Amino acid sequence: xxxxxxxxxxxxxxxxxxTAIEYLTKRLISMGAKQAGxxxxxxxxxxxxxxxxxxxPSNKAVHILxxxxxxxxxxxxxxxxxxxxxxxxxxxxxLLMIKIGNVYTQKKQPSIExxxxxxxxxxxxxxxxxxxxNGNFKGILIEFxxxxxxxxLNCWELMRELIQGFLGISISSTYxxxxxxxxxxxxxxxxxxxxxxxxxxxxxxxxxxxxxxRKQTTSIGGSTQITGLPLRS
Amino acid sequence: xxxxxxxxxxxxxxxxxxxxxxxxxxxxxxxxxxxSDHLFQRLKGLCDNVExxxxxxxxxxxxxxxRAPNQAQPLMLRVRRSLEVDAPYQLRYIGQPEFGDRTRPxxxxxxxxxxxxxxxxxxxxxxxxxxxxxxxxxxYMFRKGRMKITMxxxxxxxxxxxxxxxxxxxxxxxxAPTGQDAIGEEMKAFAEQxxxxxxxxxxxxxxxxxxxx
Amino acid sequence: MQREEKQWESTLxxxxxxxxxxxxxxxxxxxxxxxxxxxxxxxxxxxxxxLISSHLTGISKILNRRDVGGSCLLRNRTVLPLLxxxxxxDQLLQITEGRLPVFSHDIVPDYLRTKxxxxxxxxxxAHEQKANSLNNDAAAKQVMQFNKVVAHxxxxxxxxxxxxxxxxxxxxxxxxxxxxxxxxxxxAAVGIxxxxxxxxxxxxxxxxxxxxxxGGIRPxxxxxxxxxxxxxxxxxxxxxxxxxxxxxxxxxxxxxx
Numbered sequence: 001x002x003x004x005x006x007x008x009x010x011x012x013x014x015x016x017x018x019t020a021i022e023y024l025t026k027r028l029i030s031m032g033a034k035q036a037g038x039x040x041x042x043x044x045x046x047x048x049x050x051x052x053x054x055x056x057p058s059n060k061a062v063h064i065l066x067x068x069x070x071x072x073x074x075x076x077x078x079x080x081x082x083x084x085x086x087x088x089x090x091x092x093x094x095l096l097m098i099k100i101g102n103v104y105t106q107k108k109q110p111s112i113e114x115x116x117x118x119x120x121x122x123x124x125x126x127x128x129x130x131x132x133x134n135g136n137f138k139g140i141l142i143e144f145x146x147x148x149x150x151x152x153l154n155c156w157e158l159m160r161e162l163i164q165g166f167l168g169i170s171i172s173s174t175y176x177x178x179x180x181x182x183x184x185x186x187x188x189x190x191x192x193x194x195x196x197x198x199x200x201x202x203x204x205x206x207x208x209x210x211x212x213x214r215k216q217t218t219s220i221g222g223s224t225q226i227t228g229l230p231l232r233s
Numbered sequence: 234x235x236x237x238x239x240x241x242x243x244x245x246x247x248x249x250x251x252x253x254x255x256x257x258x259x260x261x262x263x264x265x266x267x268x269s270d271h272l273f274q275r276l277k278g279l280c281d282n283v284e285x286x287x288x289x290x291x292x293x294x295x296x297x298x299x300r301a302p303n304q305a306q307p308l309m310l311r312v313r314r315s316l317e318v319d320a321p322y323q324l325r326y327i328g329q330p331e332f333g334d335r336t337r338p339x340x341x342x343x344x345x346x347x348x349x350x351x352x353x354x355x356x357x358x359x360x361x362x363x364x365x366x367x368x369x370x371x372x373y374m375f376r377k378g379r380m381k382i383t384m385x386x387x388x389x390x391x392x393x394x395x396x397x398x399x400x401x402x403x404x405x406x407x408x409a410p411t412g413q414d415a416i417g418e419e420m421k422a423f424a425e426q427x428x429x430x431x432x433x434x435x436x437x438x439x440x441x442x443x444x445x446x
Numbered sequence: 447m448q449r450e451e452k453q454w455e456s457t458l459x460x461x462x463x464x465x466x467x468x469x470x471x472x473x474x475x476x477x478x479x480x481x482x483x484x485x486x487x488x489x490x491x492x493x494x495x496x497l498i499s500s501h502l503t504g505i506s507k508i509l510n511r512r513d514v515g516g517s518c519l520l521r522n523r524t525v526l527p528l529l530x531x532x533x534x535x536d537q538l539l540q541i542t543e544g545r546l547p548v549f550s551h552d553i554v555p556d557y558l559r560t561k562x563x564x565x566x567x568x569x570x571x572a573h574e575q576k577a578n579s580l581n582n583d584a585a586a587k588q589v590m591q592f593n594k595v596v597a598h599x600x601x602x603x604x605x606x607x608x609x610x611x612x613x614x615x616x617x618x619x620x621x622x623x624x625x626x627x628x629x630x631x632x633x634a635a636v637g638i639x640x641x642x643x644x645x646x647x648x649x650x651x652x653x654x655x656x657x658x659x660x661g662g663i664r665p666x667x668x669x670x671x672x673x674x675x676x677x678x679x680x681x682x683x684x685x686x687x688x689x690x691x692x693x694x695x696x697x698x699x700x701x702x703x
Contacts, residue, residue, distance in 0.1 A: 048361075060360065080359050087356040089324065089349035092253065094244050096326050096345045099308060100299065100360070261633050268623035296639060330637075366639035387632055389642060397635050397642075400628035430623045441634040 001069075002123075002147035003155055003197045005176065006205040007163060009140040017130055017137045021116060024128050024142070027166065033121035039068045039143075041129065041203075042113035043210050046101055061109075063210075064097060065203050075203040086200045110134040112210045114141050123148050124162060131213055138213045141206070142167075152179045152193045178205055254408040257327070257344035258416055260424055260433040263400040264384060272403070272430050273373065276382060279426060280375035287373040290385070291316045294370055295354065297362040310362060312353055316369070321348040324357075330438045338417035340435040344408060369394060372401060379407050380420060403431050460508055468501040527554050 011020045029035075043065045061079040074093040078085040087093075114129030125145040131138040144163055149155040152175070160171050178201075179193040192201075247253050264272045277287060293314050298307040311325040328343035358364070372385025384403045388394040405424060407416050424433035475494040478486065530551050539547050546553070555561030562570070580588075634640035 062360070076356070078356050078359055085352055085356045085359055087349055087352050089353070090347040091244075092345055093324070093347045093349065095248075095253070095255070096310075096324070096347060099326055099345075102308075261629065262624060263629040263632050264624050265622070265628070271623065294636075366642035368635065368642055370636075387635055398628045398631050400625060400632060402629075402632040402636060432624055432626070432629070434629075436629070436633050438633075438637055441630065441638060441640070 001197070001199065002125075002145050002149050003152050003159070004143055004145040004202040004205070005159055005163070006202070006209060007142045007144060007167070008209060009142050009167070011140070017140060020140055021128055021130060024140075025117060028119050028121065028126060028128075031121065031166070033119040033124075033126060035117050036120045037118050038116060039118045039127050039129070040113060040115035041065065041067045041206050042111065042115075043207065044111050045109040046097075047109060062097070063207055064094070065207060066091070067199070067203060067206075069202075070199050073199065075200060077204070077207055084204075086204070088200055109214065112138070112213060114206065114210075126166075131210075133213060138216075141209055143202070145202075150196045152195075152197060156193070178208070251410045251412060254410050255343055255345055256409055256411050256413070257342050258339040258407045258409065258420060259330070259342065259435070260339050260405040260420055261436050262403045262427075262431040262433040263398075264403055264431050265400050266386075268430060269384065269401050272384060272427070275427065275430060276373075276375045276384070279423075280377045280382065287375050289317070289372075290374055290383075291371045292369065293367065293390075295367045296365045297357055298365050299357075299360070299362045310357060312357070314351070322351050322353050323347070324349050324353050332435065332437050332439070337414075338421040338435075341417075346408060368397070370402075377423060378419070379409065379416065380423060381406050381408075382423075403427075403433065405433050457508065457511075461505065464501060464505045464508065468498065468505065471497050471501060525558055527558055527560075530554060 009020065009024070011017075025035075043063055045061055045063045047059060047061045059081065063077045063079065065075045065077070067073070067075065072091055074089050074091045074097075076087045076089070076093065076097070078087070110133050112131065112133040114131045116128040116130050119126045119128075123146060125143075125147060127143040127145075129141045129143065131141055144159055146155045146159050146162075156175060156179075157173075160173065163169075164171055175193055179191075181192045183190050183192050183195055273287070280287070293316055295312045297310045297312065299310065300307040306329070309327055311327060313323040313325070314320075324347050326343075326345040330340050330342040332340065367390050369388040369390060370385045371388060372383060375382040382403070382405050384401050386401050387397045389397060405420055407420060409416055424431075427433060471494065475491075475498075478491065478494075527549075530549060532548065532550050534547050535549060538549055546557075561567075631641065635642050
């Protein structure tokens with residue numbers, strides 16, 4: 001496992017998602033990438049309407065995600081409104097979550113997933129994900145992974161180059177916001193870009209985008225998280 | 234296009250095929266500290282881990298409960314972490330123990346056991362779980378086939394880790410998928426071999442509950 | 447006394463019925479032997495012996511029985527021949543089913559066992575001769591020696607007995623290796639937190655402790671750690687779901703540590 005950057009793909013209105021995926025696939029193969037299976041990242045969210053605890057009632061959301069790249073794990077992120085608490089567990093956690101969910105007064109949000117083909121390109125792994133929410137196409141998320149390295153700072157330039165070359169867009173050399181966060185590791189303040197990259201970091205990026213997709217109830221327009229110019233092809 | 238089945242499908246499939254070990258068969262007993270060495274030697278002789286030797290453990294166990302407003306029975310969860318080695322935390326759901334009738338050789342309770350990251354305690358408390366109680370459990374773990382045998386000292390947390398009693402808790406358990414009741418007989422036979430040192434029995438939790446102040 | 451007599455009678459009756467059983471089984475065996483000797487299934491025929499031997503053990507059990515009172519033991523009874531006669535006795539012939547016509551001195555030693563076994567008799571005679579040939583001094587000496595040996599053996603036995611008894615009593619102490627009350631206490635503690643419930647709050651951040659905010663003081667600690675936006679959000683929380691999701695998302699999840 002290496003460093004992963006998730007990049008939404010902006011394509012022109014009117015062009016269907018399938019056409020875009022076909023276009024990207026063709027482009028990857030012409031670059032010399034080889035298709036290696038497919039992948040899926042899915043996300044379920046349970047929102048508790050009110051907690052039974054004597055705390056000030058607050059709405060908490062539990063996001064449960066799976067990544068086919070880590071088939072034995074279940075990733076859950078508890079969003080208390082104030083902070084995110086990640087939990088990585090064995091995939092039996094799903095069964096346990098059913099029990100917890102029963103206790104909660106809950107409201108389910110539409111499930112959302114990103115799936116598609118997976119390509120190997122030298123040391124890189126590139127995944128073209130079509131995002132669907134309750135079966136409706138929402139957009140395309142491309143996952144770039146540079147496998148030999150686990151610190152973002154050390155491979156950012158390399159990855160930026162690849163993304164620019166592949167998508168034909170220019171990407172600012174400032175780090176994506178996700179990697180500018182401060183993290184707390186065993187009491188030390190640190191920046192995400194210096195930390196060793198973990199599976200949950202990939203999941204957090206997906207979640208961030210999924211939440212954005214959920215917010216946009218309509219249009220297929222791209223996300224504004226990462227600065228990028230539309231491809232002119 | 235995608236040949237990968239969704240996690241939901243895999244889970245239902247696993248449930249239907251009864252491959253998820255979600256039943257715990259349990260017998261419990263205790264041994265006085267003075268005789269614990271005797272039991273230790275006997276278990277060492279009877280159990281599988283002859284070459285590696287018995288496994289020492291020193292765990293901190295937290296018991297949490299999640300109360301629903303409309304349900305009388307709270308959901309009980311346990312988090313266990315090792316104080317010795319840097320291992321993943323263990324999160325367990327344990328259902329109400331079924332005492333069953335006399336013919337059933339062991340206590341049976343549903344159980345879901347998952348390894349997880351250390352964030353689990355914060356995750357659960359933020360989710361609304363209350364920490365009911367906690368303790369340290371320090372002792373040895375033995376294996377015999379599918380069976381797990383532990384003998385451990387239960388220590389109170391804080392106050393210089395005061396021991397709870399002059400005895401060690403002895404537990405014989407197997408985690409198995411639903412419907413494998415034959416294991417109960419196997420456990421009963423093993424428990425016989427530990428007599429009269431330890432009386433491993435199925436203990437009625439309901440009776441314990443009634444004596445609670 | 448009546449009770450004693452009744453017991454005596456019932457014992458005799460038991461012996462009689464047993465004897466009859468024994469007689470019947472022997473008779474049937476003989477009949478089989480005489481009539482079907484060509485077609486006998488030998489393995490099943492051998493079962494007859496087992497049957498007979500079981501009857502015999504039954505009888506010897508009754509004969510050896512020691513009753514609590516000790517008064518009606520068969521072994522304490524003696525049978526005496528009161529009248530011997532050389533004349534033929536028809537009544538005797540009838541009750542013995544034609545086996546015994548005359549009750550004479552000839553047959554008494556065998557039937558009433560007044561005469562010991564011939565081998566035992568010869569040995570007895572040899573011993574008596576030996577005893578008679580000893581003089582008094584030598585006899586006294588031997589008796590003393592014998593007493594000495596017996597006393598010694600009895601010492602050894604009683605010593606061993608004492609040792610065993612003390613050993614078994616200490617073993618009874620060792621057997622106390624587990625205590626039911628301790629089991630109950632431990633299981634209750636681990637299972638439902640009995641005896642542990644009152645000490646749920648570990649000191650924060652102490653050595654070896656999990657870093658977790660104790661549940662009891664959660665509301666205040668939560669308030670202090672949450673930014674003003676967050677508090678405002680929490681205050682608004684009871685409103686509808688939709689607004690809550692929105693407000694949760696307004697706070698960018700990754701901007702705060």
